[in-house]
Amino acid sequence: MDKQLDRDAFRRAVYEIVRMVPRGRATSYGAIARAAGYPTLSRMVGRIMAGAADGDGVPAHRVVNSSGVLSGRAAFGTPGRMAELLEAEGIVVTNNRIAGWKEVFWDPLNEINI
DNA sequence: GGTATGACTGTAT
DNA sequence: GATACAGCCATAC
Numbered sequence: 001m002d003k004q005l006d007r008d009a010f011r012r013a014v015y016e017i018v019r020m021v022p023r024g025r026a027t028s029y030g031a032i033a034r035a036a037g038y039p040t041l042s043r044m045v046g047r048i049m050a051g052a053a054d055g056d057g058v059p060a061h062r063v064v065n066s067s068g069v070l071s072g073r074a075a076f077g078t079p080g081r082m083a084e085l086l087e088a089e090g091i092v093v094t095n096n097r098i099a100g101w102k103e104v105f106w107d108p109l110n111e112i113n114i
Numbered sequence: 115g116g117t118a119t120g121a122c123t124g125t126a127t
Numbered sequence: 128g129a130t131a132c133a134g135c136c137a138t139a140c
Contacts, residue, residue, distance in 0.1 A: 007137095029122050039123090040135045046121035047137065065122060072121025082121095 010036055014048050017108045018058045024090040025106035026062040026098060035108035050075050061085040068101030 013036035021027055029045040038044070049060040049072060061082045065071045073082040073096060083093040092099035 030124090033122085038135090042122040042135085043120070044122090044136060049121060060121085063121075066124085070121085075121055 021062045026104050027106045028066045068098040070096045
């Protein structure tokens, strides 16, 4: 039971953090996992995103890996859909990679635990 | 219950 | 930048 609660708490934390990502910016799985209190659960963040997508108002397309690569583009139904959403917000994507990643990167720890 | 795989990360070479 | 290894957890077989 406790484990179930922990998992749910982590999932809720991830949801809230992703929802905080401002338009035209993006963050990474590791940053979210760290901000949620589980720095080693970066992989789980991806799994949670797969279940969340944007069906709960969670902009999963703003979440990429630490290199700024759209590793989860396939989870949006069609490849390229994720890049399309990002470009619609003003983020330049080339070859499944975010241009000027360090400029676009948004660190939740820098905003939540301010 | 063991093994393989995956929207990952960090360090080392 | 590319490749290799280790760490972490859930899911499928």
